[in-house]
Amino acid sequence: LKDGIKEFEKLVRGFAIAFERSGQKVTTISGEKAFRLYDTYGFPIEMTEELAREAGLSVDKTGFNEAFQKHQELSRTASEGKFKGGLADSGTETTELHTATHLLLAGLRKVLGDHVMQAGSNITTERLRFDFTHGEKVTPEQLKAVEDYVNDAIRADATMVMKEVPKEEAKSSGVVGSFWEKYPDIVKVYTMTGSNGVIYTRELCGGPHIETTTGMGIFKIQKEEASGAGVRRIKAVLVK
Numbered sequence: 001l002k003d004g005i006k007e008f009e010k011l012v013r014g015f016a017i018a019f020e021r022s023g024q025k026v027t028t029i030s031g032e033k034a035f036r037l038y039d040t041y042g043f044p045i046e047m048t049e050e051l052a053r054e055a056g057l058s059v060d061k062t063g064f065n066e067a068f069q070k071h072q073e074l075s076r077t078a079s080e081g082k083f084k085g086g087l088a089d090s091g092t093e094t095t096e097l098h099t100a101t102h103l104l105l106a107g108l109r110k111v112l113g114d115h116v117m118q119a120g121s122n123i124t125t126e127r128l129r130f131d132f133t134h135g136e137k138v139t140p141e142q143l144k145a146v147e148d149y150v151n152d153a154i155r156a157d158a159t160m161v162m163k164e165v166p167k168e169e170a171k172s173s174g175v176v177g178s179f180w181e182k183y184p185d186i187v188k189v190y191t192m193t194g195s196n197g198v199i200y201t202r203e204l205c206g207g208p209h210i211e212t213t214t215g216m217g218i219f220k221i222q223k224e225e226a227s228g229a230g231v232r233r234i235k236a237v238l239v240k
Contacts, residue, residue, distance in 0.1 A: 035071070038131065042114060042115050103201055104237045106149070119133050154218070158194040162188055164186050217240040
């Protein structure tokens with residue numbers, strides 16, 4: 001939350017500077033700015049409202065809810081399979097890249113924060129393309145940390161195990177997934193655990209996945225770019 005507080009303070013300073021220059025006082029934090037604090041820094045709207053009150057400001061809660069709804073719709077589209085692509089086939093290369101995509105999401109959430117969720121993917125035999133929710137460009141240092149996370153899992157000869165469990169049990173145990181209401185009462189949870197005992201990813205999925213990361217190669221991010229408002233895109237490969 002420290003980064004969110006710093007960003008909030010920066011926002012308030014910007015209001016003060018604008019007042020000095022134009023004489024027009026800003027009294028409301030827009031819903032878009034409040035959502036950016038939530039989406040990028042995991043900053044709860046309740047905390048934004050509390051700090052705003054202390055600074056003599058209000059928050060456009062309606063605008064925040066609208067921005068949040070757009071974010072939900074984007075993720076819902078992906079979860080319903082409306083995003084173009086998906087798995088090109090179920091061959092070894094494609095399946096390895098599908099598993100790498102799960103590790104990529106886990107790495108992004110570890111490095112950037114739990115606000116990161118999948119917003120679409122396209123996987124072929126040669127590369128993966130992954131869209132995810134994040135409000136700003138990912139730095140080279142952050143991308144390197146994500147790469148390292150995935151490659152650590154590969155080097156750990158991690159194994160993937162699928163288990164069918166009650167949905168409520170999966171939710172309460174911290175399994176990553178969006179729009180739980182769309183899933184049946186029994187869900188498939190894929191867990192990847194390294195030979196070192198580290199759990200690298202635990203997520204809802206329909207499969208398919210490889211049984212072990214042994215021989216997957218080296219995970220390499222080739223490009224990171226904007227895909228849409230509040231959405232970033234990564235293209236990556238496995239180098240044998």
